[in-house]
Amino acid sequence: MRSQMVFAVTVLAASLGSSTFPETEPPTREDGSSAARYRDAAEQIVHTTLADNEAYDKLRYLCIGIGHRLSGSPGMEKAIDWAVETLKKDGAENVHREKVMVPHWVRGHEAAWMVTPRSDTLHILGLGGSVGTPEAGIFGEVVVVEDEAALDALGEGARGRIVLFNKVMPRYDPGRGSGYGVAVKYRTHGARLAAAKGAIACLVRSATANSLQTPHTGAMRYGDAKVKIPAAAISTEDADTIAGLRRLGAEVRVHLKMEAKTLPDAESANLIGELRGSTWPDEVVVIGGHLDSWDVGHGAHDDAGGCVIAMEVINVLRKLNMIPKRTIRVVLWVNEENGLRGGIAYAKDHADEMNKHVVAIESDAGVFRPTGFSLECTDKQRETVAAEQMRDIMSLFSSSIGEMTVRVGGSGADISPMKDAGVMLMGQRVEGSKYFDYHHSPADTFDKVDPEDLSKNVAVLAAVAYILADMPQRLGERIAP
Amino acid sequence: MRSQMVFAVTVLAASLGSSTFPETEPPTREDGSSAARYRDAAEQIVHTTLADNEAYDKLRYLCIGIGHRLSGSPGMEKAIDWAVETLKKDGAENVHREKVMVPHWVRGHEAAWMVTPRSDTLHILGLGGSVGTPEAGIFGEVVVVEDEAALDALGEGARGRIVLFNKVMPRYDPGRGSGYGVAVKYRTHGARLAAAKGAIACLVRSATANSLQTPHTGAMRYGDAKVKIPAAAISTEDADTIAGLRRLGAEVRVHLKMEAKTLPDAESANLIGELRGSTWPDEVVVIGGHLDSWDVGHGAHDDAGGCVIAMEVINVLRKLNMIPKRTIRVVLWVNEENGLRGGIAYAKDHADEMNKHVVAIESDAGVFRPTGFSLECTDKQRETVAAEQMRDIMSLFSSSIGEMTVRVGGSGADISPMKDAGVMLMGQRVEGSKYFDYHHSPADTFDKVDPEDLSKNVAVLAAVAYILADMPQRLGERIAP
Numbered sequence: 001m002r003s004q005m006v007f008a009v010t011v012l013a014a015s016l017g018s019s020t021f022p023e024t025e026p027p028t029r030e031d032g033s034s035a036a037r038y039r040d041a042a043e044q045i046v047h048t049t050l051a052d053n054e055a056y057d058k059l060r061y062l063c064i065g066i067g068h069r070l071s072g073s074p075g076m077e078k079a080i081d082w083a084v085e086t087l088k089k090d091g092a093e094n095v096h097r098e099k100v101m102v103p104h105w106v107r108g109h110e111a112a113w114m115v116t117p118r119s120d121t122l123h124i125l126g127l128g129g130s131v132g133t134p135e136a137g138i139f140g141e142v143v144v145v146e147d148e149a150a151l152d153a154l155g156e157g158a159r160g161r162i163v164l165f166n167k168v169m170p171r172y173d174p175g176r177g178s179g180y181g182v183a184v185k186y187r188t189h190g191a192r193l194a195a196a197k198g199a200i201a202c203l204v205r206s207a208t209a210n211s212l213q214t215p216h217t218g219a220m221r222y223g224d225a226k227v228k229i230p231a232a233a234i235s236t237e238d239a240d241t242i243a244g245l246r247r248l249g250a251e252v253r254v255h256l257k258m259e260a261k262t263l264p265d266a267e268s269a270n271l272i273g274e275l276r277g278s279t280w281p282d283e284v285v286v287i288g289g290h291l292d293s294w295d296v297g298h299g300a301h302d303d304a305g306g307c308v309i310a311m312e313v314i315n316v317l318r319k320l321n322m323i324p325k326r327t328i329r330v331v332l333w334v335n336e337e338n339g340l341r342g343g344i345a346y347a348k349d350h351a352d353e354m355n356k357h358v359v360a361i362e363s364d365a366g367v368f369r370p371t372g373f374s375l376e377c378t379d380k381q382r383e384t385v386a387a388e389q390m391r392d393i394m395s396l397f398s399s400s401i402g403e404m405t406v407r408v409g410g411s412g413a414d415i416s417p418m419k420d421a422g423v424m425l426m427g428q429r430v431e432g433s434k435y436f437d438y439h440h441s442p443a444d445t446f447d448k449v450d451p452e453d454l455s456k457n458v459a460v461l462a463a464v465a466y467i468l469a470d471m472p473q474r475l476g477e478r479i480a481p
Numbered sequence: 482m483r484s485q486m487v488f489a490v491t492v493l494a495a496s497l498g499s500s501t502f503p504e505t506e507p508p509t510r511e512d513g514s515s516a517a518r519y520r521d522a523a524e525q526i527v528h529t530t531l532a533d534n535e536a537y538d539k540l541r542y543l544c545i546g547i548g549h550r551l552s553g554s555p556g557m558e559k560a561i562d563w564a565v566e567t568l569k570k571d572g573a574e575n576v577h578r579e580k581v582m583v584p585h586w587v588r589g590h591e592a593a594w595m596v597t598p599r600s601d602t603l604h605i606l607g608l609g610g611s612v613g614t615p616e617a618g619i620f621g622e623v624v625v626v627e628d629e630a631a632l633d634a635l636g637e638g639a640r641g642r643i644v645l646f647n648k649v650m651p652r653y654d655p656g657r658g659s660g661y662g663v664a665v666k667y668r669t670h671g672a673r674l675a676a677a678k679g680a681i682a683c684l685v686r687s688a689t690a691n692s693l694q695t696p697h698t699g700a701m702r703y704g705d706a707k708v709k710i711p712a713a714a715i716s717t718e719d720a721d722t723i724a725g726l727r728r729l730g731a732e733v734r735v736h737l738k739m740e741a742k743t744l745p746d747a748e749s750a751n752l753i754g755e756l757r758g759s760t761w762p763d764e765v766v767v768i769g770g771h772l773d774s775w776d777v778g779h780g781a782h783d784d785a786g787g788c789v790i791a792m793e794v795i796n797v798l799r800k801l802n803m804i805p806k807r808t809i810r811v812v813l814w815v816n817e818e819n820g821l822r823g824g825i826a827y828a829k830d831h832a833d834e835m836n837k838h839v840v841a842i843e844s845d846a847g848v849f850r851p852t853g854f855s856l857e858c859t860d861k862q863r864e865t866v867a868a869e870q871m872r873d874i875m876s877l878f879s880s881s882i883g884e885m886t887v888r889v890g891g892s893g894a895d896i897s898p899m900k901d902a903g904v905m906l907m908g909q910r911v912e913g914s915k916y917f918d919y920h921h922s923p924a925d926t927f928d929k930v931d932p933e934d935l936s937k938n939v940a941v942l943a944a945v946a947y948i949l950a951d952m953p954q955r956l957g958e959r960i961a962p
Contacts, residue, residue, distance in 0.1 A: 064729065067722075123923065212694075212919070212922065240545075241545055297694065441694065443694040
């Protein structure tokens with residue numbers, strides 16, 4: 001990694017001459033305050049981005065023109081083609097695909113009905129990776145359990161039946177955040193747990209605290225299951241109805257039909273585009289999101305928005321002719337949703353240059369009011385310094401965007417495979433109260449994204465990426481006194 | 482109608498002796514302030530109801546144990562049976578069905594897919610009364626119009642195509658209320674309008690301003706249409722996607738399959754239960770809602786809640802042993818949603834006693850925080866006096882429930898056939914911002930009802946019904962000085 005000695009004040013002063021914004025005094029604090037140095041640059045980026053950027057049009061095309069983008073689907077490949085063209089048109093350099101073989105799961109038609117004690121349509125979405133049912137479907141009596149302990153307590157009670165995991169996801173709390181972690185366990189592992197007890201299918205209450213009869217899909221894993229049983233998410237309302245009928249003493253029988261199957265791996269790609277650095281082009285600041293989505297809705301918040309935010313950073317900086325010293329590399333990963341093959345492939349394909357990765361920032365928390373960044377690094381000393389430097393940088397946005405904070409811990413799924421190589425990882429954070437209302441559901445659509453929130457996220461990421469790619473010291477390293 | 486002379490002060494004072502609450506002074510104002518007279522009674526009713534009532538359990542059973550209740554369906558008949566039993570158990574008298582022949586529309590299976598420019602599932606609900614498609618479905622190119630004028634402007638552009646009416650429903654505004662009126666026109670008349678231009682099917686943007694991919698059904702009418710084409714509501718998200726694709730220049734083709742059909746009229750019933758008056762039992766205060774619902778979700782707000790509120794009034798007054806002088810009659814109408822046959826039948830079957838109807842109050846605006854009543858009468862003088870008297874009564878709730886107002890104009894669909902007979906009509910009003918998020922959709926479920934709001938509505942209606950059934954003068958009439 002770059003030595004602190006490189007950042008002698010004389011070098012810094014000289015290199016600043018290439019900037020399009022007024023020179024500022026070289027840093028006087030030992031750790032080199034970036035806020036002071038980059039105030040004008042940040043203001044220019046934020047002002048320009050908030051006044052006019054093309055992110056919303058990009059998002060519209062990706063969501064409405066292309067639609068959802070599950071790995072292996074035509075939508076995913078169309079999205080890559082569109083992103084290649086768009087990045088090139090915006091002046092990105094070195095735009096190229098990097099081949100990744102991805103899981104290829106297809107949903108097919110699916111439906112479920114309650115048949116006893118009355119006939120009614122159920123609102124389901126098969127879970128990603130699930131097997132299908134026989135063509136005639138599966139008919140079974142439903143047993144409702146809250147969690148694994150309740151399943152265990154049933155003894156043989158699940159054998160030959162359909163298990164419904166009805167774990168209620170707590171409402172969003174500004175302090176504790178979402179209750180997603182509580183609910184997601186049974187989406188991932190429910191089918192395996194139920195199959196081990198002899199169940200014939202598994203239904204899982206959707207991982208959301210707000211619903212208008214909207215099922216939420218997501219990845220499931222069979223792990224070491226000896227028998228693979230079909231698994232589907234069911235709307236919270238339908239889960240409540242079934243559980244309520246059971247409490248009223250009714251036997252509930254369900255008919256579940258799913259055509260889901262897993263085909264051989266398909267060829268897809270991560271997509272790269274760069275704004276090459278003026279001075280240290282080999283050093284990279286990675287920004288990006290995942291271009292794949294679930295196969296419902298538009299995947300607007302998850303994660304068309306994150307991709308568009310990163311793409312637009314190149315466009316904004318190009319238009320401002322603000323070329324930082326290091327390279328800003330947009331990476332649009334494939335297969336975050338059901339395999340993480342893109343993230344794993346990127347870390348592997350770029351293993352030789354991991355030490356040139358100054359930071360990797362993922363935007364994958366939805367497009368809401370930006371609230372700052374999370375940050376993590378295996379090198380705790382660098383992590384501490386980086387958090388301090390980032391907090392300093394955050395102060396640049398307090399008057400234009402709002403107060404933002406830096407949280408140590410957590411970043412993004414696609415960048416996590418770079419963690420062991422010591423790369424500094426960051427996640428773009430946003431106000432989180434609504435994210436899981438839409439997440440992995442048909443309701444994650446373009447209309448749910450506020451254009452102002454989108455602009456603000458672009459502005460913050462553009463300024464942060466610019467500063468981190470341009471500032472004398474690498475993020476997490478102290479400059480020599 | 483009853484002469485004012487009947488309400489001599491001596492009669493009043495004597496009859497008050499039967500009450501379980503402390504006697505108050507007879508009215509001194511010319512119009513007899515009910516607030517002063519009934520303050521203790523109202524407090525007792527409100528206090529008891531808010532502390533403990535069985536309405537939420539009733540609602541649970543009606544929603545979850547029985548489910549939706551379209552006219553002609555098994556659910557509707559089960560609901561009537563349950564309400565008969567429940568009313569009897571609660572001590573209602575004269576509990577009986579009154580036969581009504583109702584339209585019998587059945588949805589059957591239905592589905593729609595976008596097939597061009599890409600394959601995707603659409604979120605639809607056939608409109609009530611629609612014909613079905615041929616078994617193979619209808620394939621057609623979609624033309625998007627905002628309104629009738631835009632359809633007219635197409636000239637021959639709709640011929641052989643599927644018309645999508647994409648009228649956006651304005652968001653709820655505390656001043657102007659919901660934008661439902663703007664949006665509902667095309668649900669009701671869209672198919673007729675589109676068929677007149679040669680369209681082969683009609684899609685209508687769902688009448689809601691908040692959606693999580695949730696279609697909202699409702700009644701449609703062919704009127705004098707020469708050709709009946711299938712009509713379905715489509716989620717706002719799917720409508721936006723199709724409209725957005727058209728704006729991007731794409732041809733959009735849709736495959737629509739609906740098994741919907743109208744069977745011969747079925748026998749059903751209005752349901753009556755009474756708390757017979759102690760002094761003038763022939764005079765009635767009608768309270769009620771409609772027991773039928775659309776064939777999706779639970780019809781919880783629309784209108785299981787209204788039925789349960791009215792039913793619980795009997796239960797609460799019985800438990801308090803507060804028997805008013807006039808009869809309180811609970812009426813649970815059938816077929817409000819797609820025919821109003823119940824409301825029409827009630828007015829006809831009871832034509833002889835319309836002049837004994839002191840007031841008819843319908844609860845059909847959802848179960849939210851109570852905000853007062855609307856009121857209407859063809860006799861404008863009585864209407865004015867009634868509004869004044871009701872405002873007086875509303876003052877009784879300001880400390881326990883909150884501020885409530887009386888609006889002149891509007892009441893309820895099921896009671897509207899009594900209007901021409903000069904009956905005083907009232908609608909129970911509630912905070913309205915969320916009603917249309919659920920209305921006519923699979924998301925109108927038990928979990929959407931707040932038990933406290935339910936209790937408050939019961940408390941208000943029980944107190945108002947008691948007062949109007951017990952007070953010396955008829956609502957809208959001034960007492961003799």
